Amino acid sequence: MITNDEALIEYFKILRTGDYQRDNFNLFLKEIKFSFPLHAVHLSGTNGKGTTGTVLKNIYKEAGYKVAHFSSPYLFSPREMITYDGQSIAIEKIASLIAQYEHLFKKYNLSEFEVEAFLAFTYLLEDKPDLTIIECGMGGLIDATNIFTPILSIITSISLEHTSFLGSSLTEIAFHKAGIIKKRVPLLIGSIEESALEVIKEVASQEKAPIYQVGPYLDERLLEDCYLFSYKPYQDLKIPSLALFSVLDASFALGAAEILKPLLNVSREAIYLGVAKTSLPGRMEVLNHSPLLIVDGAHNPEATSRLKESLEKLQGDKKIHIIFAAFNDKNITMMLAELNFISNDITLTTFPHPRARKEEEYFLYLDEFPFVEDYRTLIKEKIAQYPEDIIVITGSLAFAGLVSQQYKKGLIK
Incomplete structure (x- = not known):
């Protein structure tokens, strides 16, 4: 039932x-x-x-x-x-x-x-x-x-x-x-x-x-x-x-x-x-202003390119820090390349979902990008480290939605 x-x-x-x-x-x-x-x-x-x-x-x-x-x-x-x-x-x-x-x-x-x-x-x-x-x-x-x-x-x-x-x-x-x-x-x-x-x-x-x-x-x-x-x-x-x-x-x-x-x-x-009156959760959604914390569900190369273009308009003189998690069937090579144009601080992570990439599925990228298992701890650390910058959580709409939900519930601060 x-x-x-x-x-x-x-x-x-x-x-x-x-x-x-x-x-x-x-x-x-x-x-x-x-x-x-x-x-x-x-x-x-x-x-x-x-x-x-x-x-x-x-x-x-x-x-x-x-x-x-x-x-x-x-x-x-x-x-x-x-x-x-x-x-x-x-x-x-x-x-x-x-x-x-x-x-x-x-x-x-x-x-x-x-x-x-x-x-x-x-x-x-x-x-x-x-x-x-x-x-x-x-x-x-x-x-x-x-x-x-x-x-x-x-x-x-x-x-x-x-x-x-x-x-x-x-x-x-x-x-x-x-x-x-x-x-x-x-x-x-x-x-x-x-x-x-x-x-x-x-x-x-x-x-x-x-x-x-x-x-x-x-x-x-x-x-x-x-x-x-x-x-x-x-x-x-x-x-x-x-x-x-x-x-x-x-x-x-x-x-x-x-x-x-x-x-x-x-x-x-x-x-x-x-x-x-149009706003969509998980699409360049602002969760916090200091630092500017954004979640975006870009999950393919074209969407990531669109996100990159939007962040360039927004960036000014601020640095951008990326927290990235994606499904295991996505073309993350092109996605990460797009994000690399606007950030030299990209951290890979995972989240509880049967299709989410785990650490071993990022093996081709681990020499270039660090991996942190616990995304909530990672987000908290970035917020504490970079109070004046822009922090972007992206790679998957499911990941963006999860972070948005947990942040609003006070589980990530």
């Missing part, structure tokens, strides 16, 4: 993981005669989906619409992945849906993410929001979220990640992400490398899907606790984040709102308020 978040997490742990195919899920969907006829935006991309989706959700919420959002991964509870009108799905509701369909989950040996996605779609079908924002888990073509026709598709970026599942080249990965392109459904894209862009254009042409390019943001200015920026026709938009990349991600949401205006109109006031 699932009665709390701990039991829910344990339930998802017993579901299938490790492979990437849709055969079982397709058979399951066919048996239940699944359809999802609601207005929805589908988001894919290596990075930026979470902030883009959140800004878009906030804009439409401020405009008076009922908005739902399915995002991944979660930081503390799987219920965070499924929100409606700003509230996570209730434990009683998700437990009820699991009980209703569990015999079919077992029959078709569904994966954890397939079950999570299905629960989200089923819950939202009952509540019928005005707009649903759906983020892909990985890729797009055979992702468990790719089971509906959206009113807008968005591909934020394409870079090398999940190569064991999506392919080892940008064109292979682009082919997977292009799987969310649907017939005559508009597609909004960011700046994409030429070979990957050709794949996107070819699929869009086959589907007769019009392509829109996100416009440039202008006049970005970092203030004490936010960025101001302009995005035509809006001047001096404010997003409460120290991350330069949040400005780009917000620009996707603004571009999307413009495309959707004929169907779901929003006011200028809703635009400004929606952007201004």
Whole structure:
């Protein structure tokens, strides 16, 4: 019986993981005669989906619409992945849906993410929001979220990640992400490398899907606790984040709102308020100001490059100290190289998670970077040693979330 978040997490742990195919899920969907006829935006991309989706959700919420959002991964509870009108799905509701369909989950040996996605779609079908924002888990073509026709598709970026599942080249990965392109459904894209862009254009042409390019943001200015920026026709938009990349991600949401205006109109006031009310835990999240203690869930080379660029804007004459922990399937060679551009003090660590790298899995890097087993002791020592500097905890969204949670509980000071 699932009665709390701990039991829910344990339930998802017993579901299938490790492979990437849709055969079982397709058979399951066919048996239940699944359809999802609601207005929805589908988001894919290596990075930026979470902030883009959140800004878009906030804009439409401020405009008076009922908005739902399915995002991944979660930081503390799987219920965070499924929100409606700003509230996570209730434990009683998700437990009820699991009980209703569990015999079919077992029959078709569904994966954890397939079950999570299905629960989200089923819950939202009952509540019928005005707009649903759906983020892909990985890729797009055979992702468990790719089971509906959206009113807008968005591909934020394409870079090398999940190569064991999506392919080892940008064109292979682009082919997977292009799987969310649907017939005559508009597609909004960011700046994409030429070979990957050709794949996107070819699929869009086959589907007769019009392509829109996100416009440039202008006049970005970092203030004490936010960025101001302009995005035509809006001047001096404010997003409460120290991350330069949040400005780009917000620009996707603004571009999307413009495309959707004929169907779901929003006011200028809703635009400004929606952007201004956007903050995401674990994305350049400030936990302390002296020293400036930041957690960021950058977990691939592109995200780490975006973090590096944001920290360069923030750094001034302060030194940056990095505490780094990552999952064992991540390309940490490129991630550490990016971070090395802005810091000569990078310490490796680990944290309690089955996928977290342990000391022996860092063996190629231990001559260059020290390893400390206890991340909490390490953070405390850095805070005491460098009260005037910048300390950044990064490498994994799970690690960033854990540190954020424990710091706020007073377990790290």
